[in-house]
Amino acid sequence: xxxxxxxxLFRLAxxxxxxxxxxxxxxGLGPILEEDIAFSSIAQxxxxxxxxxxxxxxxxxxxDEPLPDAIAFGRNEKQFFSSQFxxxxxxxxxxxxxxxxxxxxxxxxxxxxxxASSFAPLAAxxxxxxxxxxxxxxxxxxxxxxxGQGTEESRARxxxxxxxxxxxxxxxxxxxxxxxxxVTNGIxxxxxxxxxxxxxxxAPIIEKAGLTIPQASEPKYGGRHGYHTEHLQPLLDEMTExxxxxxxxxW
Amino acid sequence: xxxxxxxxxxxxxxAKMAASREEDPEKxxxxxxxxxxxxxxxxxxxxxxxxxxxLLRMIEQHAHSEIIGALPEGTWITRAPTxxxxxxxxxxxxxxxxxxxxxxxxxxxxGKSREAMINDLISGKSKYSNIFNYPAKTWADIxxxxxxxxxxxxxxxxxxxxxxxxxxxxALERICYEESFHLxxxxxxxxxxxxxxPVQREMLQDxxxxxxxxxxxxxxxxxDTISVHTEKLMRWKVKMASNEEMRQDFxxxxxxxxxxxxxxxxxxxxxxxxxxxxxxxxxxxxxxFFRVINGDGLCNKERLAVxxxxxxxxxxxxxxxxxxxQKRMVPYA
Numbered sequence: 001x002x003x004x005x006x007x008x009l010f011r012l013a014x015x016x017x018x019x020x021x022x023x024x025x026x027x028g029l030g031p032i033l034e035e036d037i038a039f040s041s042i043a044q045x046x047x048x049x050x051x052x053x054x055x056x057x058x059x060x061x062x063x064d065e066p067l068p069d070a071i072a073f074g075r076n077e078k079q080f081f082s083s084q085f086x087x088x089x090x091x092x093x094x095x096x097x098x099x100x101x102x103x104x105x106x107x108x109x110x111x112x113x114x115x116a117s118s119f120a121p122l123a124a125x126x127x128x129x130x131x132x133x134x135x136x137x138x139x140x141x142x143x144x145x146x147x148g149q150g151t152e153e154s155r156a157r158x159x160x161x162x163x164x165x166x167x168x169x170x171x172x173x174x175x176x177x178x179x180x181x182x183v184t185n186g187i188x189x190x191x192x193x194x195x196x197x198x199x200x201x202x203a204p205i206i207e208k209a210g211l212t213i214p215q216a217s218e219p220k221y222g223g224r225h226g227y228h229t230e231h232l233q234p235l236l237d238e239m240t241e242x243x244x245x246x247x248x249x250x251w
Numbered sequence: 252x253x254x255x256x257x258x259x260x261x262x263x264x265x266a267k268m269a270a271s272r273e274e275d276p277e278k279x280x281x282x283x284x285x286x287x288x289x290x291x292x293x294x295x296x297x298x299x300x301x302x303x304x305x306l307l308r309m310i311e312q313h314a315h316s317e318i319i320g321a322l323p324e325g326t327w328i329t330r331a332p333t334x335x336x337x338x339x340x341x342x343x344x345x346x347x348x349x350x351x352x353x354x355x356x357x358x359x360x361x362g363k364s365r366e367a368m369i370n371d372l373i374s375g376k377s378k379y380s381n382i383f384n385y386p387a388k389t390w391a392d393i394x395x396x397x398x399x400x401x402x403x404x405x406x407x408x409x410x411x412x413x414x415x416x417x418x419x420x421x422a423l424e425r426i427c428y429e430e431s432f433h434l435x436x437x438x439x440x441x442x443x444x445x446x447x448x449p450v451q452r453e454m455l456q457d458x459x460x461x462x463x464x465x466x467x468x469x470x471x472x473x474x475d476t477i478s479v480h481t482e483k484l485m486r487w488k489v490k491m492a493s494n495e496e497m498r499q500d501f502x503x504x505x506x507x508x509x510x511x512x513x514x515x516x517x518x519x520x521x522x523x524x525x526x527x528x529x530x531x532x533x534x535x536x537x538x539x540f541f542r543v544i545n546g547d548g549l550c551n552k553e554r555l556a557v558x559x560x561x562x563x564x565x566x567x568x569x570x571x572x573x574x575x576x577q578k579r580m581v582p583y584a
Contacts (some may be wrong), residue, residue, distance in 0.1 A: 021329055024337075027344050028325035029557070031565025032572075033318070033352040040345035044338055051334050069333045093568055150571025157567065242332035242390045249448045251332035251390075251440075 004178035005119055006057065006064075007081065008188055011176065011224055012110075013053030014082035017072055018232070019103060020046030021239060022090050031093050038139055042100065045132050052125055060121060073243040077233040083223040085168035087232040094147065094157035095164065101140035101205075102169040106198050108133045113194065118186035141205055148209025155210060162206070163214045170195070170219035177225075274299045286488055291417035294360035305489050306416050307361040314354035315372045315379035319554050321347045323387035324396060332390060339436045340393065346429045353426065357418040373559045381540065382466045384548030391451075391458035394444055397437020399462060399505060403470045405430045406501045415488035438508075445512040452514075459509070460517045468518075468535040469543075471498040502530045 024043035030036025054068035065071060085103065090096045111133060114126035147154045173195040182188040206213055222228065242251070278297050285292070292298055321344045328344065331337035355365040371377040382400055387393060405427060412423035444455040472494040475481055484490040492500075503523075509516060520533045543551070 024328045024341050027328055027341060028318070028321035028348065029561040029564075030348075031561070031568035033348055033355070035568070036348045037345055037352065040341050040348070044341050044345075047334060047338055047341070051338075054334075069335075072334055073332075092564065147568065147571050151567070151574050153567050154571035238329050241330045245332075246448055246450055249451055251336060251443055251447075251451075 002181075004176075004181040004185070005060070005122075005187060007176055007178050008182060009053050009057045009122070010081040011083075013050045013057065013071075014080050015086050015103075015107075015172075016046040016053065017050035018080070018082040018235065019086035019099070020044075020050060021235060022086065022088075023096070023100070025090050026096065035093070035143075039096070039100075042104075042136055042139070045136065049129050049132075052129070056121055056125060069243075070247070073240045074247065075236075077228045077236060078226045080228065080232060080236070081224050081226065082232075083168070083172045083174065084220050084229050084232075085165070085172055085223075087223075087229060087235055088168060089231060091161065091164075092157060094154070094161035097140070097143055097147065098158065098161040098165045099169075100136070101144050102165060102202060103172070104133060104136040104140055105202050106169075106172050106194070108137050109194055109197050109201065113189050116186075117188060122187075144205060144211075145209045148206075148211050158209070159211050162211055166214045167217040168220045170217060171221050171223060173198075174219065174221040174224040272300050283486065286415045286486070290415075291420060292415050293417045299487075301483075302487055302489065303361050305484060305487075306419065307358055307363055309489065310354055310358040310361070310419055311363070311368050311371075312378055312380075314351050314358060314368065315377055316383065317347045317351035317354060319372075319379045319383045319558065320400075321351075322554055322557055323383060323385075323550075324393060327387060327390060327393045330390070331393075336440065343397065343433050343436060346433065350422075350426050350429070353422045354419075357422045360418045369562060373555055373562055375546065375555060378544060380470075381543050381548070382470055383554060384543050384550045385462070385466045386550050388461070389454050389458060391444055391454035392462070394437060394440035394455065395458045395462045397433060398441040399437075399467055400470070401430055401433045401437050402505050403467065403501050405434060406497050406504070407471070410491040410497065413488070414491055442512065445514055456514060459514055463516050464518065465535040465539055468498075468532070469537075469540045471495075471501070473537050473540065499530055502532070506530070 020043045023039050023046065026036060026039035027043070028036065030039060050072065051068050054065075054071045057065045057071060058067055066074070085099065088095075088099070108130070111126040111130045115123055115130060117123040117126065144158070148158050149155070173191040175191045176182070179190055183190045203213060279299060282292070282297060282299065282302075292302075324340065324347075325344050328337060328340050331340050355368060358368060359365060368377065372379065387396060408423050408427050408430065412420050412427060414420055414423075441455070444451040474495045475493045481490065502521075506516065506521065518533050520531055523530050542548070546552075
């Protein structure tokens with residue numbers, strides 16, 4: 001498989017696995033039972049998307065890449081290409097919610113673009129995933145609006161979360177080394193255009209919720225090239241704790 | 252899962268007060284006749300105060316058991332050893348929280364709000380299944396909980412689903428569907444370890460030893476003393492089977508499945524008397540059972556602290572839902 005596609009699949013899958021891991025941490029601890037259940041669902045979808053992308057990686061590049069579990073559990077932080085946004089701790093519910101909102105809108109648009117990918121298996125997968133993301137976005141929009149316009153405290157928490165999240169959210173659109181190749185070959189139309197359409201979608205919702213997009217933010221790049229915050233390796237250590245007891249065993 | 256097989260009795264005084272309340276004999280006779288005919292009692296129907304009180308306690312404790320029960324398993328979601336197991340475990344724990352949600356709604360039909368019930372849980376006034384006051388130490392504990400605790404819960408809930416209160420029965424029917432799926436995923440994880448490497452088998456045996464004595468043997472509660480009170484609860488179809496009947500049913504169904512995988516249970520006296528069909532076993536320490544219920548278990552403090560943490564951290568979210576800013580922006584004139 002060519003390296004450009006491989007890189008793209010790693011980025012897609014790692015984002016979903018790492019954020020799915022974070023969102024699953026809410027299970028049992030949500031602010032109300034309904035949201036506890038919602039975050040569990042979102043986490044399941046995301047880990048499911050990661051599995052699908054790792055499977056594509058494995059099947060379309062059988063000689064190189066092992067089975068999905070080994071890809072997921074057998075790498076260190078330097079070998080992960082998720083954006084730093086996904087690895088940040090869950091924080092308070094406002095932070096997790098804002099991240100869910102900003103991330104899932106980007107995912108929705110990203111997979112929409114991928115439905116037109118010249119790499120046919122990915123285009124087919126994107127059509128399937130897009131259907132699930134629709135519900136993530138509906139959920140996120142509703143709650144951003146509710147909590148943005150709830151109480152003074154909820155608005156303040158949401159604004160703080162947005163301020164913290166924003167530079168990392170911009171980091172989701174860190175260009176890959178293969179950007180030109182992906183565009184030329186019609187595999188993926190590129191991060192720059194995606195970021196623009198994302199901003200067009202999220203900005204009015206944020207404004208309507210009574211929140212303000214922070215000005216002059218430097219995007220937090222690095223994740224797409226294996227450079228991470230101090231939060232990723234501990235996350236991976238926890239995720240692989242049982243697997244590492246015996247990676248050859250069947251669990 | 253997590254049926255609350257043993258319902259902690261109410262304080263003596265409260266029980267006496269409710270039981271001594273005189274009900275209209277005509278209405279009471281009609282109520283009992285309806286139950287005898289197999290009809291379900293619905294929220295708007297007349298019911299004796301004692302019936303309402305007992306059911307509310309039972310459903311409330313069951314609901315608490317679900318959301319507290321999500322905690323020991325929940326901590327292993329992020330550590331599950333394969334992506335498939337991780338997905339199954341999130342879905343399972345999510346179901347348990349969903350059961351809590353469903354059961355709080357059923358309990359609310361008897362006149363107590365979800366908030367009031369959760370407040371009574373975190374203040375320590377309401378109880379939940381004792382089994383969750385034991386720790387889940389390794390991945391093998393997840394297999395044992397998913398298999399045996401869910402199996403125990405099914406035994407209990409299938410019985411209760413035939414009870415007399417409509418909303419509880421309907422909730423239990425749906426819950427039992429999901430539980431039987433949990434049992435399958437628990438058994439599947441259990442078998443994977445039982446037929447796995449020596450390290451995996453050792454983990455599993457260790458977990459079995461810890462969960463059998465005392466948690467599983469305590470699960471259904473001490474053998475019932477037959478009292479007028481118990482008889483009445485059974486006549487009203489609030490209590491559907493005795494603790495010992497349920498324990499025997501559980502042992503009969505699941506002990507052979509454990510043995511056939513070459514695993515052992517830490518009770519040398521455990522055997523079936525083929526003549527009577529009754530299982531013999533060593534009585535667990537029932538004093539410990541009551542000590543743990545009253546707060547002196549390995550994890551009581553931790554479980555309630557985590558629940559309290561979740562409630563306190565979620566308070567601003569709940570307040571925001573109840574109190575939108577626009578409401579306060581309406582001009583006075």
